[in-house]
Amino acid sequence: MAAPEKKSQPHVCVVGAGISGLRCADVLLQHGFQVTIFEARERIGGRILTQPEGLTPMKHATGGKHPIRDLAIATSTPLHTWNSHQNIYTSSGTLLPKAKAASLSTLLWDIIEEAFEYSEAHGASIPETASLYDFIAEKVIEKIPGDDETAREDRKLVSEMSEMWGAYVGHPVSRQSLKFAWLEECCGGEEMFIETTYESIFEAISKPALDGAVIQLKKRVTKITTPEARNSSKISVTTEEGQKFEFDEVVLTTPLGWLKRNKAAFQPALPERILQGMENISVGILEKVYITFPTAFWTEGLEDNFAGYTNWLSPAYASDTNPHQWPQEIWNLAAFSPENRRPTILFYIYGDCSTYITTLVRGKADAEHYTLLDAFFKPYYSLLPNFEEGKAECKPKAILSTEWQKDELNGNGSYCNFQVGIKDAAGDVKAIREGCPERRLWFAGEHTAPFEELGTAAGAYMSGEAVGTRIAEKYKAI
Numbered sequence: 001m002a003a004p005e006k007k008s009q010p011h012v013c014v015v016g017a018g019i020s021g022l023r024c025a026d027v028l029l030q031h032g033f034q035v036t037i038f039e040a041r042e043r044i045g046g047r048i049l050t051q052p053e054g055l056t057p058m059k060h061a062t063g064g065k066h067p068i069r070d071l072a073i074a075t076s077t078p079l080h081t082w083n084s085h086q087n088i089y090t091s092s093g094t095l096l097p098k099a100k101a102a103s104l105s106t107l108l109w110d111i112i113e114e115a116f117e118y119s120e121a122h123g124a125s126i127p128e129t130a131s132l133y134d135f136i137a138e139k140v141i142e143k144i145p146g147d148d149e150t151a152r153e154d155r156k157l158v159s160e161m162s163e164m165w166g167a168y169v170g171h172p173v174s175r176q177s178l179k180f181a182w183l184e185e186c187c188g189g190e191e192m193f194i195e196t197t198y199e200s201i202f203e204a205i206s207k208p209a210l211d212g213a214v215i216q217l218k219k220r221v222t223k224i225t226t227p228e229a230r231n232s233s234k235i236s237v238t239t240e241e242g243q244k245f246e247f248d249e250v251v252l253t254t255p256l257g258w259l260k261r262n263k264a265a266f267q268p269a270l271p272e273r274i275l276q277g278m279e280n281i282s283v284g285i286l287e288k289v290y291i292t293f294p295t296a297f298w299t300e301g302l303e304d305n306f307a308g309y310t311n312w313l314s315p316a317y318a319s320d321t322n323p324h325q326w327p328q329e330i331w332n333l334a335a336f337s338p339e340n341r342r343p344t345i346l347f348y349i350y351g352d353c354s355t356y357i358t359t360l361v362r363g364k365a366d367a368e369h370y371t372l373l374d375a376f377f378k379p380y381y382s383l384l385p386n387f388e389e390g391k392a393e394c395k396p397k398a399i400l401s402t403e404w405q406k407d408e409l410n411g412n413g414s415y416c417n418f419q420v421g422i423k424d425a426a427g428d429v430k431a432i433r434e435g436c437p438e439r440r441l442w443f444a445g446e447h448t449a450p451f452e453e454l455g456t457a458a459g460a461y462m463s464g465e466a467v468g469t470r471i472a473e474k475y476k477a478i
């Protein structure tokens with residue numbers, strides 16, 4: 001029997017060429033659909049390619065399903081597991097002894113693990129107002145009892161160390177819902193960094209779509225008109241230039257932050273439960289600052305090549321530049337395998353600090369950008385081992401910073417998170433994930449991922465795969 005003409009195959013429009021859209025296109029093509037991708041940017045890749053040097057940390061629970069880790073292995077992309085050693089500078093700038101830093105950090109992570117379990121088991125009875133920070137503060141008293149100075153100091157240190165949670169979700173730990181802390185559990189497992197770039201992984205994800213789909217760049221979708229019922233008409237998509245296209249199905253992968261701001265793009269309006277879901281879930285604001293030196297002076301002469309992770313707790317010694325005492329943290333890219341080592345420290349900044357920094361350098365020419373960021377971060381990097389004022393090796397060669405929160409195609413943020421006050425976060429995700437198949441409209445993207453991978457690159461991939469499979473099933477059933 002002759003193969004059916006391509007024209008007769010149902011035609012699906014995927015809006016957005018990030019990981020979720022590309023994976024969705026791949027699955028649909030495998031099932032014989034015609035696929036057209038509309039991407040607003042001049043390039044494909046979405047959020048994974050907005051990182052300087054293409055570097056993305058990957059977090060996953062050991063042994064869990066993780067397509068990006070699997071693709072990294074398949075494409076021989078080197079992964080790095082950080083050493084367990086970490087440096088903690090107290091709020092006065094003193095380095096904690098190694099053993100103390102390790103034991104307090106272990107205690108903190110044990111408490112966070114408990115919080116995940118507690119929130120999963122007792123979510124229904126946990127008040128919406130409770131935060132992860134409240135849980136940690138209560139547990140710290142239980143786990144470090146006593147009224148002597150050491151106990152008091154240790155409790156304070158653990159509470160301050162808990163601020164590192166902000167760099168996982170993009171908002172302070174006091175804003176993290178305890179009721180729905182379990183939805184963030186993917187961040188609790190083993191952490192791996194890609195040591196080089198995302199290039200090979202991305203090539204593997206994008207190849208099927210590049211080969212088999214029509215990809216139209218610079219096509220910003222502004223309106224989606226859905227039929228009242230599947231059999232009443234097709235679904236149409238209008239672009240910024242006013243062009244209107246009809247399709248059998250539309251998969252929208254625009255970021256949650258875009259959906260929040262563009263609810264009026266849907267005509268007729270989306271069902272109320274989906275609109276509520278989009279409103280209720282938050283978008284984190286995480287940014288990265290890469291500071292590269294002529295050499296990794298902080299590792300010289302150290303047996304263990306320095307810690308992978310360093311945290312400056314609530315700094316009280318930089319009041320000129322950081323009067324709010326926003327904590328600072330870095331990952332040390334000089335700790336990679338010898339062939340991939342870079343003399344770079346990578347700051348993760350979030351919440352008000354990230355908004356302050358992105359606003360500070362917005363539109364500034366290179367030299368001023370460098371000067372402003374160097375002034376802000378120097379109080380921290382100048383505490384690293386071997387730092388000497390005036391020494392050429394200790395002066396940054398380059399400073400790169402991201403501005404995801406200023407980019408509306410990124411949804412003006414990093415990825416979804418679940419804040420204090422949210423009542424039914426799991427229901428919100430499910431409502432968006434379900435979409436409106438009866439109106440030929442589907443949603444994919446990190447905010448619709450399986451619960452164990454919400455907000456991640458792996459989750460985005462899985463969400464695209466799931467929607468592609470659901471559409472194929474729908475047509476099989478017709």
Ligand SMILES: Cc1cc2nc3c(=O)[nH]c(=O)nc-3n(C[C@H](O)[C@H](O)[C@H](O)COP(=O)(O)OP(=O)(O)OC[C@H]3O[C@@H](n4cnc5c(N)ncnc54)[C@H](O)[C@@H]3O)c2cc1C
Nearest residue numbers: 016018019020040046047048057221414445446456457460
């Ligand atoms: C700061 C930061 C740190 C991160 N850290 C990690 C990490 O450590 N580990 C991890 O696994 N993940 C991390 N992520 C998350 C990961 O990058 C995302 O989850 C993933 O890339 C999202 O893919 P997506 O397909 O859902 O969305 P996107 O990649 O955003 O794709 C959506 C696409 O839609 C396009 N678009 C938007 N609006 C329109 C429109 N109107 N018309 C047409 N096209 C449009 C966009 O240009 C984009 O290409 C991080 C993200 C950020 C920003």
